[in-house]
Amino acid sequence: MKHGLQSKLILTFLLTSVLILAVNLFLFLNINRTIGRIDRVYLSNLQISLLSDSLSDTQEQVTDYLSTKSSESLGRFYEAEGRYSSLLSEIRLDEESGRVQVMLADIRHISENYLATCEDTLSAKRGRNIQKYRASYDDASQLYEYLDNYLYSLNNVQLGNNSANYAALRQSFHSLELITLFSLIAVTLANLLITLALTKALTDPLSILAGQANEISAGNFDVPELEVRSGDEIGIVSAAFNEMAVSIRGYIAKLRESMENESRMKERELLMDSHLKEAELKYLQAQINPHFLFNTLNAGAQLAMMDGSERCYRYLQNVASFFRNKTNREKQVTTLADEIALVDNYLYIINVRFSGEISYDKRVDDDLTGILVPSMILQPIVENAVNHGVRDIDWPPRIILSVYRTGDSVTIAVRDNGRGMTAGQIEDILAGRTSARARGDETNGVGLGNVVSRLQLFYDREDVFDITSAGPDKGTEVLLYLPMESPDRS
Amino acid sequence: MGGLLLLTVVGLVLFELQLQRLAAPAGDRFDYARRYAFVGDKSSAFLQEVCSAAAEEGRLSGDYVGFIGEDLDMNYTELQLFDIAVAAKADGIIVNADDSDAMREAIGRAEKAGIPVVCIGTDSYGSLRQSYVGISYYTLGQEYGKAIAALASDEVQNVLILTSPNEKSRGQNLVFSGIRDYIAKAGRAGRFTFETLSVGNGAMFSAAESITDLFGGSSLPEIIVCLDETNTTCACQAIVDTNHVGDVTILGYYVNDTICNAIEKQIIPATLTVNAEEIGRSAVRCLDEYLSTGFVTEYVSIDIRTLGADSIGDYLSQRAAAEESAGKEVSE
Numbered sequence: 001m002k003h004g005l006q007s008k009l010i011l012t013f014l015l016t017s018v019l020i021l022a023v024n025l026f027l028f029l030n031i032n033r034t035i036g037r038i039d040r041v042y043l044s045n046l047q048i049s050l051l052s053d054s055l056s057d058t059q060e061q062v063t064d065y066l067s068t069k070s071s072e073s074l075g076r077f078y079e080a081e082g083r084y085s086s087l088l089s090e091i092r093l094d095e096e097s098g099r100v101q102v103m104l105a106d107i108r109h110i111s112e113n114y115l116a117t118c119e120d121t122l123s124a125k126r127g128r129n130i131q132k133y134r135a136s137y138d139d140a141s142q143l144y145e146y147l148d149n150y151l152y153s154l155n156n157v158q159l160g161n162n163s164a165n166y167a168a169l170r171q172s173f174h175s176l177e178l179i180t181l182f183s184l185i186a187v188t189l190a191n192l193l194i195t196l197a198l199t200k201a202l203t204d205p206l207s208i209l210a211g212q213a214n215e216i217s218a219g220n221f222d223v224p225e226l227e228v229r230s231g232d233e234i235g236i237v238s239a240a241f242n243e244m245a246v247s248i249r250g251y252i253a254k255l256r257e258s259m260e261n262e263s264r265m266k267e268r269e270l271l272m273d274s275h276l277k278e279a280e281l282k283y284l285q286a287q288i289n290p291h292f293l294f295n296t297l298n299a300g301a302q303l304a305m306m307d308g309s310e311r312c313y314r315y316l317q318n319v320a321s322f323f324r325n326k327t328n329r330e331k332q333v334t335t336l337a338d339e340i341a342l343v344d345n346y347l348y349i350i351n352v353r354f355s356g357e358i359s360y361d362k363r364v365d366d367d368l369t370g371i372l373v374p375s376m377i378l379q380p381i382v383e384n385a386v387n388h389g390v391r392d393i394d395w396p397p398r399i400i401l402s403v404y405r406t407g408d409s410v411t412i413a414v415r416d417n418g419r420g421m422t423a424g425q426i427e428d429i430l431a432g433r434t435s436a437r438a439r440g441d442e443t444n445g446v447g448l449g450n451v452v453s454r455l456q457l458f459y460d461r462e463d464v465f466d467i468t469s470a471g472p473d474k475g476t477e478v479l480l481y482l483p484m485e486s487p488d489r490s
Numbered sequence: 491m492g493g494l495l496l497l498t499v500v501g502l503v504l505f506e507l508q509l510q511r512l513a514a515p516a517g518d519r520f521d522y523a524r525r526y527a528f529v530g531d532k533s534s535a536f537l538q539e540v541c542s543a544a545a546e547e548g549r550l551s552g553d554y555v556g557f558i559g560e561d562l563d564m565n566y567t568e569l570q571l572f573d574i575a576v577a578a579k580a581d582g583i584i585v586n587a588d589d590s591d592a593m594r595e596a597i598g599r600a601e602k603a604g605i606p607v608v609c610i611g612t613d614s615y616g617s618l619r620q621s622y623v624g625i626s627y628y629t630l631g632q633e634y635g636k637a638i639a640a641l642a643s644d645e646v647q648n649v650l651i652l653t654s655p656n657e658k659s660r661g662q663n664l665v666f667s668g669i670r671d672y673i674a675k676a677g678r679a680g681r682f683t684f685e686t687l688s689v690g691n692g693a694m695f696s697a698a699e700s701i702t703d704l705f706g707g708s709s710l711p712e713i714i715v716c717l718d719e720t721n722t723t724c725a726c727q728a729i730v731d732t733n734h735v736g737d738v739t740i741l742g743y744y745v746n747d748t749i750c751n752a753i754e755k756q757i758i759p760a761t762l763t764v765n766a767e768e769i770g771r772s773a774v775r776c777l778d779e780y781l782s783t784g785f786v787t788e789y790v791s792i793d794i795r796t797l798g799a800d801s802i803g804d805y806l807s808q809r810a811a812a813e814e815s816a817g818k819e820v821s822e
Contacts, residue, residue, distance in 0.1 A: 098520070099556070099560065099561055101520070102525065102554060102556060103561060105525065105578070106558075106574075106578035109577065109578045109579040110574070110577045110578050112579075113577045113579070114577075142573070143577055146573075146574050146577060149562050149563065149564045150562065152563060153561050153562045153563045153564075154561070156561075156563060157561050179504075
């Protein structure tokens with residue numbers, strides 16, 4: 001990672017620490033230098049005082065030797081002379097300036113003359129040249145006085161200069177205090193600002209990221225893309241978040257498209273199924289020319305009536321009505337009365353065909369026959385009861401059609417006393433797993449499954465159909481539960 | 491933030507500069523090649539001006555020129571200061587000499603020590619000095635004579651010439667001769683009588699006491715001629731103190747603040763002066779020339795100028811301009 005958070009944090013704290021360290025080092029060094037100067041301020045005064053003392057000592061030893069001529073005083077003179085010369089050489093001319101520089105030069109030269117004169121005096125004393133050593137001593141004393149005055153004056157001049165230096169040093173110390181205070185405040189503020197800037201740079205993208213994440217968690221995927229300003233971990237997370245948001249949006253779009261496709265496919269399947277049925281019907285209609293069939297059956301009926309065959313006439317009339325009803329069902333919706341009439345025609349035909357052995361009983365509430373129902377729902381059920389219920393049974397077959405009110409619904413019951421059904425068979429049929437009875441091989445083409453599906457679609461509810469049976473050979477009852485109010489077909 | 495850091499750095503740099511200033515010497519360091527000792531009364535404005543000009547001239551050629559014992563707390567006589575200069579092994583001595591034997595002997599000791607001596611102001615006749623830079627005493631006397639002649643009236647006037655005791659020399663005699671010759675030549679010999687008075691006994695402050703006594707006495711001359719700065723200054727003060735302004739006419743020598751003030755207020759009519767700067771510069775040039783070649787001219791003449799109430803203003807302006815110009819040169 002080129003500029004990770006760790007690197008940034010380390011760099012920032014290193015920078016501020018180095019800054020504080022540098023300022024403190026600078027101040028520390030300058031304080032030390034200033035203290036060193038203060039130490040040196042009065043050093044020159046000390047040196048001059050020592051020099052003056054040494055000069056007095058030298059002069060005393062000369063006087064002492066001239067008075068006593070003792071070897072000890074001579075030795076002390078040379079000691080004092082050496083000490084004086086040494087102290088004089090310690091005073092550095094190049095460190096002084098202006099008039100002090102000239103005074104020191106004068107002192108050095110006068111000192112050389114003085115010491116030489118002292119030597120001459122002592123030599124004359126040793127040579128017992130009384131006149132010479134007295135004169136020489138006078139000269140040495142005069143030079144001593146000059147030197148003593150020079151040193152005293154130099155000490156005063158230096159004291160004046162040093163006092164001025166000391167005052168200046170005090171002033172510079174005061175300035176140092178102010179600068180130190182200001183520097184520390186400035187550096188502290190700078191550090192604070194750096195830290196604030198750093199934390200802001202870290203937390204701002206995180207806050208924005210958190211806000212975006214909340215938006216997405218709330219279901220709003222149309223969040224603006226996060227700005228990736230750095231290459232650190234936050235930048236990487238932001239970039240990944242952007243990619244995730246794009247991916248989620250893409251996924252949702254694909255899902256929606258997939259669902260729409262599936263829905264369209266189901267719709268198409270239904271349409272195809274519907275078209276298939278319609279095609280089957282058209283096919284049947286095409287096989288038999290309805291008008292020709294009606295006309296033919298009507299002609300047969302008239303012929304039977306003219307021949308006085310009442311039964312034949314009624315039979316043909318019923319057959320003609322049946323096919324007319326059956327083939328003219330171009331409308332999807334019809335009245336319950338029409339459906340019952342179709343059942344009447346069908347059972348009449350069946351009874352003629354099968355010697356009138358099926359007892360047909362209607363228990364219809366006439367107030368309810370006006371409701372609108374999907375066409376072709378009753379006849380297939382009755383046909384089912386005939387074909388699979390009462391046909392070929394050893395006892396007198398019977399079918400009862402009941403229409404009555406149950407609360408807000410109209411219940412239509414087709415009950416037979418035929419072969420009955422097992423519970424498993426009933427369950428299979430209700431679950432749609434058995435389609436044997438639904439196929440219309442031996443019927444007029446509309447099976448029970450079709451009836452159930454159309455009823456559920458028509459009323460947009462599941463509990464429209466039920467089958468009950470007490471068991472094998474105990475008969476079967478098919479129940480339709482139709483709402484009083486027809487759904488809005490618009 | 492950048493501004494704060496910048497301010498901190500600027501503060502630290504300023505502090506460093508302050509420390510460097512502190513480390514600099516209190517006075518200007520001068521690495522001189524030769525040190526010339528100036529021997530004279532450091533309280534004299536005339537000698538201060540001469541010494542200052544000499545110091546400036548010396549700086550040009552790497553010489554240090556300053557009053558010997560300038561910072562000493564004890565006051566020494568000029569002879570003692572001369573001895574100190576010799577003991578301090580100065581490379582050359584510029585001395586406001588007198589015509590005394592002691593001075594001649596002192597100059598002889600310097601010569602023995604190999605130190606060249608240039609006399610200024612007053613010459614030390616017969617000494618071993620290398621050169622004399624100053625006025626011609628006879629010419630000075632003539633200038634005084636001219637000023638005295640201008641004061642002639644119908645009555646005979648007494649002229650008192652104040653001399654210094656250690657200068658009862660050919661110098662003062664020459665001045666006196668110059669005055670008398672000019673008066674005679676101007677045909678005013680009968681108008682003036684001349685006397686000389688040696689003020690003081692050579693001891694410190696004795697001149698001032700003598701002049702005060704003179705003005706406090708009963709008989710005062712009409713004209714007093716002062717031949718040096720100290721006598722002139724004392725006379726200017728004494729004439730005011732004793733309320734004799736208008737009774738006595740003083741002809742002075744040199745210009746300092748007191749004398750200048752007296753001329754401007756017409757307490758005294760005129761003073762004679764020389765170009766102190768020219769004396770100082772010439773003295774240094776003489777020493778340089780002698781040390782370089784071993785030879786130098788024995789006498790360098792300096793012009794004399796008479797200043798009255800009408801010309802003192804111009805003189806002061808010229809001197810101020812010259813001082814300003816010299817100050818700039820030094821600072822550069």
